[in-house]
Amino acid sequence: GENVEQHPSTLSVQEGDSAVIKCTYSDSASNYFPWYKQELGKGPQLIIDIRSNVGEKKDQRIAVTLNKTAKHFSLHITETQPEDSAVYFCAANDYKLSFGAGTTVTVRA
Amino acid sequence: NAGVTQTPKFQVLKTGQSMTLQCAQDMNHNSMYWYRQDPGMGLRLIYYSASEGTTDKGEVPNGYNVSRLNKREFSLRLESAAPSQTSVYFCASSAGGEEKLFFGSGTQLSVL
Secondary structure: OOOEEEEOOEEEEEOOOOEEEEEEEOOOOOOEEEEEEEOOOOOOEEEEEEEOOOOEEEEOOEEEEEEOOOOEEEEEEOOOOHHHOEEEEEEEEOOOEEEOOOEEEEEEO | OOOEEEEOOEEEEOOOOOEEEEEEEOOOOOEEEEEEEOOOOOEEEEEEEOOOOOOEEOOOOOOEEEEEOOOOEEEEEEOOOOHHHOEEEEEEEEOOOOOOOEEOOOEEEEEO
C-alpha cells in the first residue's frame, strides 16, 4: 500500500515569511494529492489539491508542487499570517487515500 | 448549512462498554467515511460507505461496526471498547470517492 512521509513535523515561522512542507509517497500509481488544514478543535479542511497531470497549482498565498519522477510534493505558504497557524496534512491516493503524519505550523507575530 | 455533524463531541468509556458515534451530512453526498486520528499517525480509515446501502472495511476496522442508516447518516459502533480505541474520531463525506472530503468536528473518545 501507499506510504506517505511528511516533513517537518513542526515548523515555526515569523509572520510574513514563507513556510514549506514536504511529502514523499511510495506508490507511483498515486494520482491525486490533497492538502488539509486542521485548526485547533476542528476537523481537517481541504485547502488545495493537485492531480498527477499537473506540476504546480496556486490559490492566492498557497501553492502545491508535484514531482512525479521523484515522488514528492510540497505545500508552499507565502506571506504567512497568524491564521495560518494549524496542523497541515498531505495525502496521496492510489486506490485509497493515505495521509501523512501532519505538520504543526506556528506563525510568530 | 451545517455540513457534517458529529455527536457526541466528548466521551469517556470504561473498558468493555459499548457506544455509538453518530454522523449526519446535509450536502446530499453519496460517500461517507469514519477516520481515527492518533498523534504522529495522521488519519486512518476505519470504515466507509461508497453509497447508500453499502459499507466496506478500511485500514483499521477491527473492533468497530458501522451502519449507513440512510443517505444522510452513517454511524460507528464500538461493541466492547478497549484502551487502544482511545482516539479522536472524524466522520467525513464526499460526492464520490476519497476526494474533496468534508470533515465533521470530531469526537474525542477516552477508554479507561
